[in-house]
Amino acid sequence: MTTGTRWLDAEQQVAWRAYLLGTARLMAKLDDDLRQFGLGINDYEILVRLSEAPDRRLRMAEIADRLHQSRSRLTHTVGRLEAAELVRRTSCKSDKRGVWAELTEAGYTLLQQAAPFHVAGVRENFVDLASPEDFAAIGRVFDTVSEHIGQR
Amino acid sequence: MTTGTRWLDAEQQVAWRAYLLGTARLMAKLDDDLRQFGLGINDYEILVRLSEAPDRRLRMAEIADRLHQSRSRLTHTVGRLEAAELVRRTSCKSDKRGVWAELTEAGYTLLQQAAPFHVAGVRENFVDLASPEDFAAIGRVFDTVSEHIGQR
DNA sequence: AGAGAACAGTTTAAAAGTCAACTACATTCC
DNA sequence: GGAATGTAGTTGACTTTTAAACTGTTCTCT
Secondary structure, X not given: OOOOOOOOOHHHHHHHHHHHHHHHHHXXXXXXXXXXXXXXXXXXXXXXXXXXXXXXXXXXXXXXXHHOOOHHHHHHHXXXXXXXXXXXXXXXXXXXXXXXXXXXXXXXXXXXXXXXXHHHHHHHHOHHHOOHHHHXXXXXXXXXXXXXXXXX | OOOOOOOOOHHHHHHHHHHHHHHHHHHHHHHHHHHHHOOOHHHXXXXXXXXXXXXXXXXXXXXXXXXXXOHHHHHHHHHHHHHOOOEEEEEOOOOOOOEEEEEOHHHHHHHHHHHHHHHHXXXXXXXXXXXXXXXXXXXXXXXXXXXXXXXX
């Protein structure tokens, strides 16, 4: 007796695909909106994390973990942000292997300009489209997903 | 009097970030699991759409729309799938501009092998982690998001 | 019929992301 | 103390994605 695959039922299938398509469209839209500032959503998220950190700086690995990116990818991206003078890299005193990525004044200024637009987009195309209960459900589920999959 | 930005409140912020991180981790995991079959989740979704279509074939633009991808990207991806002999391209009789992408026998066979693994992963790392109500909420919200943003 | 606009898909080059190897420092453990 | 192992980050080669230009076909409108 074989244990057959537990396929998704019709409703689950529809919901799963709605999530895939909705996410694709949402990310494309947010990316698109940020382009007027010369940023992608990925760059934006990095800048935000930095802006919230003490001294507006974080260690590379810390950023990578928070955004679930490979260190390699982060190195490349921060390299570009640095070339654009939005971020500055300094070496870490207490751990000589380490590198701080620090938001520059220009980076902070750009972020302050971009943020209202971006948040408006997140609201208009996502948050404000869901009831508070449904939106809370999303938070709950994806928190569990994150937890379940864990770091890397 | 200025209309200030409606920032996300603390809970919304947390939920939004949970969604971003959870999605990043989930997609990375699913991608990873599919690698044993030489596929990415993007390739997989293309093959699935083809497998469900009449005669297991679809027009390029149709695939692009369903997955919200640029035509250019699709051209490249289908080119790779064709090189791997999982898909075959034929020109469309009724519209000479058009191209059919058709699943090959090998493509169908590979998909049948990959599908149970993939679905198990989707369940384990997502569907089965959510209550049916919460999962339904996700379907609802992202359906609305898709609808709201619309095609391209 | 024929000009002009729109559409389907491809191409090319550049940008971004991935993967594996590598350097340098830090930690562990005998 | 020092060999072995682990961690932080970078590098370079390669793959994938993006953006814009382009070819060929179809549609629209007079």
